Structure formats: C-alpha cells, structure tokens
Amino acid sequence: MSGRSHMPANGSSLHDPARQSPSFWETAFSGTDPDALSEILSTPNSPIKAAAQAAAPIAYRCNFISTEELAIADCAYDGTISIRREAPNGKLIIFLPMEGNAVFDAGKEPIHSVPGRGAIIGAGRASGSRLIGPRRHLGLFVDQAKINRQLTHMFERTISGDADFHPTIDLTTGSGLVLQQLVANLYYGLSGDGPLQQSPLARSALCDAMIYLLLETCPHRYSEALALPAPAPAPRHVKWAIEFMQEYIAEPISLNDIATAAKVSVRTLQQGFRQFRDTTPMAYLHELRMLAAHRDLLESGTRQAVADIALRWGFTHLGRFSAEYRKRFGQLPSQALKR
Template identity: 45%
Template sequence: MIPAPIPINGDREHLSLIIDQSGVVRLLSAMLEQPVSGSIDLALEFDLCLEAGLAFSRLTKILATGLNDDASLLQSPAALSSLSTGLIHLLLENVPHRFSGALARQPTLPSPRHIRRAIDFMQANLSQSISISDIAQASQVGIRSLQEGFKRFKGMSPMAYLANLRLEAVHRDLIMANSATTVATIAQKWGFTHQGRFSGDYRKSYGCLPSQTLRSGHSSDPDGR
C-alpha cells in the first residue's frame, strides 16, 4: 500500500493510494474464513463525504505523512501494518463488491478456535479423502460439538462446508484449465466421484454447469483456444 502525492496542474496535488490485490484477497479470505478466488469486483466509486469515506481519507493522509513527511511509520512496521489493514477493512466493509453479501451474513462473533482448526485442516487436505472423524480429531473436539459449532457459526454441517471449499477449488481450476483438461479430471482431483451430483451442486453454487465455466475459461485464452 503506497500513498504518493502526484502534482496536477501546478500547485494542485492528489493523493494516490495503491493497494496490492493479494493483500485484499488475503484479508477477505480471513474475514470470510474461506478461500477467495476470482475478481473481487469492487465498485469504482467510494464517497469520501460519508462517514466511512471520511475515515478512509483521514487514515490515508496519516499513512502518507508517516511514510513521506516525518517517516515515522517506517520505524514502526506493526503500526504501518495496522493502518494498512484498517484501510482495506474500510474498503471491503463499505464499498460494494462480489463478496459483500457473504460478509454481511458472517456472524458478529468470531468462530471458536476449534472451528478455525477444523477449517485449517480442511484447507490443508482438500484433495484428500477425509471423514468427519478426521476433522473432529484435528479440531480437538468431539464430532457432536464440531457439528453443533458449524451449525451455529457457519450455518451448515462440517462436511457441507468441506464440499463448498472443494467446489471453490474446482471452480478455480476450471477457470485456469487448458483446453486438454476435462471437467471429470478436475472434479475427481478434488474428491467428486459422482458426476451427476457434482454437476448439480456446482450449478446451484455458480449458476452454470462446470462445462460452461471450462469453455468460458478457454474463450479468454489469448491464443483463441
């Protein structure tokens, strides 16, 4: 995140703020407690006259001063990181984007530690065959406590949450696949062996068939494949 003064028409100057997309994706993934892929599609305008916009503007000026004028933030990486994270939070929570609805549905309380442990285990073993017992053991609670925790904080069972993570991985691979790759190959890679059921679940989540996503990815190939 690099704020820099850019002179425009003589004495006038504007403050530009460059935000690394990977940082936005990492923070959004942490806020949603699930991987994020594809374009975030942030709206192109942020009203700086509204309360959130004013806060964003003030923080940006503080960041610019601390990096350019008095350079105080260069001596305090922790403060610099906190200010940068705060600016990204303001953007994600106040500027419409593709994941705004998902953020709004997030519980106000953070997930308990055992839920986070379970999700970390799922993400580390997405392509492996894992059971509810494996997840419960990794989260260090019993199966019943795990199921109740997921129902309360995620609105679904642990295995349904795992299936959603795997669908997201399939979706990402379909977009990035080359023309020689098949839907079945990608689906099997992420543990989907029943093609009919997989296609139905994918369509419910993404509004199209997996084969359509695969063709869409090919159509954007710069070589026309």
C-alpha cells in the same frame, strides 16, 4: 466535459491494446458503429447488444484499465443508445456518472444514474440500459468472487452468491464521494504514464480500500451482520479440524475422521462449526473442495476434462457437480474451463 469533443469521426480504435504489463492492461476504442460497440462491451460468457435509437447517429469513446483485482472504464457517449446484457457476467458493476443521464433495468424499478447519483448492478443480473448522450461515466468492475473472498475473510466463514447491494449510491457526500475519488485516482494513476504503474503496493492498497469501503458503507445483504460485534476467535478444535480438511482435502475423509483429528466428539465439532463458522463440518469441507475444483478449472485451460477435475476433488456425480458449480459461480464448469 462533453463526450462529443473526444469523438473521432470514424470507427477507429485509438489503441488496442495501448499498453500491457503483467499487472495491468489498458485498451481504448472509439467509433460510431453500434455493432462494434456491442463487440467491445461483450465478454465470451456475457454478450451485449448495443443499438442506436431510431437509427440516429451515435459516437463513443471507451478506455478500459484492468488490474489483477478489478477493472475501470472511462466511457463517453453521444446520441441515445440502448444496451442489453444478455447474460450475467459475474461482476459487480458500479457506474459513477460525470455527465448525462442513463437508465438501468436490473431489478423491480428502473435505476436512474445522473451526476451525483451512481448505480450499482449486481453480478447475478442481466440488465438493460439506455444512455442519453452526451453521457460520460467511470465504471468500476469487480468480480463477485473477489467480493466474496473479502467477506469470507471478514466473517471467517465461506460466503457465496450475490451480495445484493442497494442499487443506488449518493456520490455528493460521505462514502459515495470518497468512492468516486478513489476510483478516479486509481484510473488516472494508471492511465498514460501515471505514477501507480510503478507502485504495485499502492495500487493494491487502493483496490482493497475501494472494496472495503463498499462492503462497510453501502447497504447489502451482509450489512447488518458486519455491524454486529466481531465474534470470539474460533476454538482450537475448529482450527484443527479446518487444518485437517485442508491437508486431506482430496482424500475420502469422514466426519469421524475430522472429529478424531480435532480431538473432540462429533457433537462438539458440529456445535463448534455452527457457532463459529455458521455451517456444518461436512458442508465446510464440501465448499473447500468446490473452491479447489474452481481453481483447477480456471488454471487448466482445456488441458483437462471437467470430469477428471471433478473426480479429483471427490465429486463423483458430474451432473450434480455441474448444477452446484453453476449455482455457486454463475457459470457451467465447461465455461470456466474455456476462459
């Protein structure tokens, strides 16, 4: 289907927003102005600049559906459009083309995306692209934090950072074909008066299925570890230690305190965390506190200062906290506070 047949002649918005509910939102835009397209595609922390090649005419139609877990876009473009993302946006982005060509610059080699060949752009990368219309694709946007939560659950240890997915995916067979079908089913099931609007359990199951399919079948940093046999369940003393940390997370507890609560020696406790959590007890506690601070920053808006939240969770050196937070979550604490 050509994107051209769907393009209004002016820069109007089809509906903005079209529909909103507590669990999903839909917005749609169309037009011919590159600056308006830049604004549509940008987020506060990740601005995007769109431009028409040689000032030739362009047109676009973009429809976005966002759930609590992820977002899907159905976008069509006419003309040749260059797009530059000026900062990483913290999301894993998967482009599933139905028509036309696109080239993404997000690594050592350009990523070519045509029907049958999808592109995966990592969350930690700013990227440029060139869309050669008529071009149409579905886009799947997943917070890297969501990916890491699933990996943390699968490994039973804290996972952070970019998963470094292989940048291309075959959409003609196997898991790539299934992924494209799942994304299309979720999109069309939510758009208009789709049946998934009335079925939050089915919607959530589809979202989880897409993420697990990505993690279990698409090559990434943790693929080899996932292919290994599952480790034995963590012993009681490790579980007791974690329960103690969670209960007294905001208190100045020491390694000796944790070992005493777990009813083992410090050495046994350290060996247990190395073997079953691939970390140390104090590093695990540090990660719990960082995640708690992250949650507070996202939920408090501008009602609290970054320093107050950092101190609440035991981070007394604000500069060091900010540096670690940016490395862990891809943005400064002050940026998270303003979301």
